[in-house]
Amino acid sequence: MTSDVANPVRLNFNSPGFSSQLDQLLAWESVSNDDVQVRVKAIIEQVRQTGDQAVIDYTCRFDRRHVGAMDELILNADRLKKALDAISAEERSALETAAARIRDYHEHQQQKSWNYQEADGTLLGQQVTPMDRVGLYVPGGRAAYPSSVLMNAIPAAVAGVPEVVMVVPAPEGELNELVLAAAAVAGVDKVFTIGGAQAIAALAYGTDTIPRVDKIVGPGNIYVATAKREVFGQVGIDMIAGPSEILVVCDGKTNPDWIAMDLFSQAEHDEDAQAILISPDTAFLDAVQESINRLLPTMERKDIIATSLRERGALISVPDMEAACELVNRVAPEHLELSVDNPENYLPKIRHAGAIFMGRYTAEVLGDYCAGPNHVLPTSGTARFSSPLGVYDFQKRSSVIQFSADGASKMGKVASVLARGESLTAHARSAEYRIKGN
Template identity: 75%
Template structure:
């Protein structure tokens, strides 16, 4: 296998901004054919409920249960999956779950209020969502880590019920996924997938309860369906391909950096690995490491396509300029593989997760570091944050005026309302103004 020669960009070139834009360009969910099929599935499930879900499950997953009861797993099924794991796997899963739970418990925000001098009370009441749906890919493409990262923050937030959907094509169940569901406290599991599962969660059926929000990764049909039902329910995000950006000062082992780039490239042919350095010789060393290590990888074909189509090495004149380029990219995962990463931290404004130091591989964050691995992609880290407890809670404003407060603030409201020619607003406030 001939390793791809990674595209080279130089931040000093006049054409750099244009070349970077071309590198980063990615079309999100927009396939007209997929859109049409998803709309048909959503409409059918909305109109026919369980019957449509059973029909699509038989067509797409090669399962033909006589009723939805045959597509729901019990708590004992999940617990049995956990109990049947080899000890080394169970220990790893339990350790990861504990770390994720401990980190997210620190995100919990209480309700708050304060009282003004005249007795007026203002504040915010924080409440959890009643019910959340969790989509989990099924079959061989199964990710127990995603179950932990989505379900545990919801439970920590206080969500009353988590409904998990996971397809089992041909009846193939992933025991690690079910074990993770048991550890994370998932309440109900349906072995359904695709747009029909999203529709069932969004609209509700006789068997699948309607949820308030749908989270979790999926293929283009799932992503398109989530976008379509947004507004009926909340969603986490429309995620693009995985991304990693490494800023390196040239002093880290180039094999380590090559493998860090591989770690995201192996997800998907559209994944984007980028390396930035001020050391041109180091970039060449990483190229040589790629050539050496790529033939050893199980998913080498996927990695190769990702590298040749979407990867880049960017030469900069300083680590400060590297941070400027990174902020322009706003990566999902950012590794600061430098001697003093904390010295650069104040210069980083946009990144989903920041991995600091030579020993902090992004892969640790995918599984067991503790922070969430559900992160903004495609530059959305400019305005979005990692999934967290706050995504499963709502905030209600608290307003209670005293008699004196209503009178004084009512005068202000009256002036502003009449300035907007909203007389009823003005008079509503004026009724409460004391003579």
Template identity: 70%
Template sequence: MADTLIKRMTSSDADFDSALTALLDWESVSNPSVVETVADVLAKVRGEGDAAVVGFTQRFDGWEAKGAADLEIPRSRLQTALENIDGDVRAALETAAQRIRDYHQHQRQESWSYREADGTLLGQQITALQRVGLYVPGGKATYPSSVLMNAIPAKVAGVDELIMVSPTPKGFINEMVLAAAAIAGVDRVFTIGGAQAIAALAYGTESIPKVDKIVGPGNIFVATAKRQVFGSVGLDMIAGPSEILIICDGKTDPDWIAMDLFSQAEHDEDAQSILLSPDAAFLDLVAESIARLLPQSERADIIRQSLAERGALILVKDIDEAVHLSNRIAPEHLELSLENAEQWLAKIRHAGAIFMGRYTPEALGDYCAGPNHVLPTSGTARFSSPLGVYDFQKRSSLIGCSAVGASELAKVASILARGESLTAHARSAEYRILDDRDE
């Protein structure tokens, strides 16, 4: 039974490389029908504004909004939600928010400059984005933690206005999401979702302001829409299914490891959970834990399909090989369930977030540890980073030449510009060259 729930692989097998490649393969956005549907939605919202957004909301979310004004939730309603939720829930949200805020304060970048001997000033000016859109999945499967993780770094960065959109299928509103928005300082909230929400944020309508960047997760229609509007607006990332990779030396409780694998598998059927260990007997114990604990899980059907199709227990030669494979996989979440886990950090090149030691499950990072849970997936940790304050700040180069400094730089620029046959560039620079009498 246990062996049928999740693949068993061995790194020394002749076909291991191709088998691992197949296991990691995931075809992201999007199928042709979704692309066509989304393109139609984007075009209509861009052309018809509020009317198209209201129409799509009525059509896809199943509730009758009489006009665009019905789509906005007043800020007072956010505060009411915060005041009325269970006290323990409010305390948990506020604790998580404070930890997230404290962590992200360390990421703030400041402007800098220096002046050269001739008086020329060079530097970099840091400014926050003016307006950001935050997409939050709606309905009964909603994520207040995503509100905190996306909104708080934006506010720490100094974003002037944060616009949140979240669908309310059949009028259902999640009070925890509204409470989280109040805690995080969200400025405006609209009850819209899907591709129409992305279009409204990207292009603007009569009632919904155009934003500079869109962040936050969504379904395939949202992901496809984000890809299609890129260029008109900035994006955080096009996220794939959630992933966890665990490296374990065989000395952690196998039930703990099984549940850590479940914690990603329960997201959806495409999520990926992989365990690497040099201890074959330990892999057997984890397989037994999976078989025993799975029937007790509320989302057992989703976990079962995820583990069967995209999960694996992989026997490796040693921890060094496990780390080598981890760098190849570049996982979203990497758990180092090892003695002295920190000693391996220098060898980890690619991972969205690294959880060190037996007492640091990935779930703590999802909610309240402090670092952001918006992470690169599908191997993009090779070149991407977690969402952070830096995603909501821009850098402008500063150049201010003195007369003497400009004269010297112009001589260099003139030669290089003429070498590229850009004579207007050269002459523009040459006008600043001082003659001997001026120096």
């Protein structure tokens, strides 16, 4: 089959077997390779044991570099500024505009400490504090994602994190200047040109040169994802991300070329990306298929798009918009486009989606780069219980409790009864000591 042919599977909401067909289409396990897990565990253990030397050895081996000392893997602030000064004026303006919008949006997410006082003087509340240091993983070499630098580093800065450390592999010494420029714009403090599981291990456990972080965020390949899962608990992580996804719901009134290109925009990420269109208008589904066939040969990444659409794409006909919303909540997509009239009427019906793009003019790609909300989103159905990356991911909440003498006496009686009910005598007596008259 040639790369100029991409026929997503056609499904019908009312057809027998639709439910199982949809389950099969959506099935995905992002980290499932046992061999990879064994290799990653070995790399992590070696980094824990020998620190910098293991990082140097793995960097030379996997990134095909000749490194003799850790200082060769460090990029200072002057190097980042040099990259920012070297890019074109148009690129710099785009980075700075996107960064400003991302910063403005995330400033609205800031949480503040709070407390309240009860009648007897007891004080209860919550203290919100930033993490001390976070690590940002950025794919390197030809896989240049400056937008990911902005989306991960800026919320951390807004949250008040004092230090953001970035790791980015440089295969054969190749660095992407736009990524480094983005690091300068986002205010990244330190950059190490390392990648893979060894970079995750170094961030999680620390070495003589690389500081230990409290949380690791950012996308990566299966080795990076596996390593993040392995070190979770030692440090926090953002998520284990699967392939990119887009689900478009259209009433049939949007230009079919627009919708086809929206599907392409996520399918071009990789062969495992998923692009789905739902519509109550079967003639419109036909029109979009025609647009796919006509536009695909014009795409630089047509082979990837074609494979993605054939293997994991779908055009789904539904009886009405109610059924469409039902399917959205079942899929729980990373990106949802509501390309319909009056999309605000359907918003209350959407319970599970990473980001919701409202109306015909709101292409998902705007969210990838410059809309302002974060593009780090839950995938593989995890929007059922997960949220986009945000300022809250870089903050911690501590409960604040201060009892007055009267409050301690009153609540001590309650605690005593419950503690003795659990046969925890020391618990009970600790509370009872504060009961007035005891």
